[in-house]
Amino acid sequence: MRDRLVRAGVELVAEGGTVSLREIARRAGVSHGAPRRYFPTHVELLSAIAREGFASLGSCLAAVPAEGSPRARLSALAHAYVEFATANRGMYELMFRHDLLRSDRLGLRETSLPLFESLADLLAAARPTAAPAVAAGAFWSNLHGIIQLWWWGSLPLATGPDSLPALIDAAVTAHAGPS
Amino acid sequence: MRDRLVRAGVELVAEGGTVSLREIARRAGVSHGAPRRYFPTHVELLSAIAREGFASLGSCLAAVPAEGSPRARLSALAHAYVEFATANRGMYELMFRHDLLRSDRLGLRETSLPLFESLADLLAAARPTAAPAVAAGAFWSNLHGIIQLWWWGSLPLATGPDSLPALIDAAVTAHAGPS
DNA sequence: CTTGTCCGTAGACACTGTCTACGTCCCGTG
DNA sequence: CACGGGACGTAGACAGTGTCTACGGACAAG
Numbered sequence: 001m002r003d004r005l006v007r008a009g010v011e012l013v014a015e016g017g018t019v020s021l022r023e024i025a026r027r028a029g030v031s032h033g034a035p036r037r038y039f040p041t042h043v044e045l046l047s048a049i050a051r052e053g054f055a056s057l058g059s060c061l062a063a064v065p066a067e068g069s070p071r072a073r074l075s076a077l078a079h080a081y082v083e084f085a086t087a088n089r090g091m092y093e094l095m096f097r098h099d100l101l102r103s104d105r106l107g108l109r110e111t112s113l114p115l116f117e118s119l120a121d122l123l124a125a126a127r128p129t130a131a132p133a134v135a136a137g138a139f140w141s142n143l144h145g146i147i148q149l150w151w152w153g154s155l156p157l158a159t160g161p162d163s164l165p166a167l168i169d170a171a172v173t174a175h176a177g178p179s
Numbered sequence: 180m181r182d183r184l185v186r187a188g189v190e191l192v193a194e195g196g197t198v199s200l201r202e203i204a205r206r207a208g209v210s211h212g213a214p215r216r217y218f219p220t221h222v223e224l225l226s227a228i229a230r231e232g233f234a235s236l237g238s239c240l241a242a243v244p245a246e247g248s249p250r251a252r253l254s255a256l257a258h259a260y261v262e263f264a265t266a267n268r269g270m271y272e273l274m275f276r277h278d279l280l281r282s283d284r285l286g287l288r289e290t291s292l293p294l295f296e297s298l299a300d301l302l303a304a305a306r307p308t309a310a311p312a313v314a315a316g317a318f319w320s321n322l323h324g325i326i327q328l329w330w331w332g333s334l335p336l337a338t339g340p341d342s343l344p345a346l347i348d349a350a351v352t353a354h355a356g357p358s
Numbered sequence: 359c360t361t362g363t364c365c366g367t368a369g370a371c372a373c374t375g376t377c378t379a380c381g382t383c384c385c386g387t388g
Numbered sequence: 389c390a391c392g393g394g395a396c397g398t399a400g401a402c403a404g405t406g407t408c409t410a411c412g413g414a415c416a417a418g
Contacts, residue, residue, distance in 0.1 A: 131342075140328065144327060145319070154295075167316055212409095
């Protein structure tokens with residue numbers, strides 16, 4: 001039943017529909033009060049849905065081949081990250097809506113933090129720095145910001161409608177050095 | 180009356196309260212149907228409120244002294260930008276909630292795009308590049324992403340609770356070169 | 359004085375998340 | 389086998405939301 005609700009939610013998110021508690025319940029074919037038995041609040045159900053998203057993102061990034069120079073691997077990771085976001089827009093937007101989620105129900109320690117550390121290692125290998133964690137945070141933030149502002153609409157307006165890859169490359173070059 | 184509603188909304192946003200249509204109307208001391216006469220929908224009222232935020236951000240950035248090297252000016256701008264965001268968190272969050280706003284009612288052409296172009300000029304002066312607009316977009320995205328992920332909570336967890344200035348400096352160094 | 363237009367009020371509607379009372383089924387115990 | 393109890397899903401209520409519509413009252417023009 002938990003799974004049924006989460007799956008219905010993931011479907012709704014993927015379709016871009018409303019992810020209200022009642023809509024999820026309808027999709028799952030149960031009454032509007034049923035989810036409460038398993039998720040005491042809407043936030044907890046949404047968090048469980050977003051958790052699927054983080055797991056999915058993690059496997060997407062894990063599927064990137066670990067070949068080539070650190071710089072090349074960083075570039076491939078960055079493009080894979082943005083590709084996941086654009087291919088799963090609703091889910092990505094949900095995943096970072098901290099006002100709708102409980103961060104302690106997302107399982108970040110299991111999925112995100114390991115990725116973050118490998119990112120820091122890769123960055124340190126590409127361009128030695130005093131604080132690899134800070135460098136990794138800044139790099140990740142750059143990708144995240146590009147995605148958000150791109151969707152927001154002002155970035156394509158200012159840099160051209162087809163400049164998303166160029167923006168990613170600019171971020172990679174800025175943080176990992178020229179190719 | 181328009182102004183009264185917008186001011187009430189700005190107050191509510193600043194206080195972190197709910198910015199529902201009816202709450203704004205209550206704050207303004209009118210009935211819940213009154214705003215409809217001036218803002219046909221909730222989105223339009225929120226857009227007018229966010230417009231104030233963009234104007235405020237614009238004057239904050241315009242107040243940054245135009246002295247020193249391009250690199251130094253970029254750093255000062257970046258810190259001022261993040262300072263505005265942290266000092267006006269509710270407003271900043273609203274300003275980039277594209278699902279709650281109508282971007283054509285925000286007056287971006289008057290406030291943001293000029294700033295964006297001066298950013299591009301500064302960046303081109305600090306570090307020659309083939310596409311200044313792309314570089315400016317990537318840099319702005321970096322600041323935006325740092326703010327969002329910082330608030331989201333995983334960034335301070337990964338890089339330390341006091342590393343916000345270090346993250347900004349890392350972004351500036353990445354995009355504008357070492358000092 | 360009458361007419362008409364603006365403007366704010368107030369109620370309705372559908373929807374939301376949360377809470378609670380109520381059946382219904384199933385499983386372990388006497 | 390009968391029975392009590394707990395787990396589970398339903399259904400209704402409540403306060404809140406955004407939107408829509410009918411209404412009343414002020415105020416200026418003819």
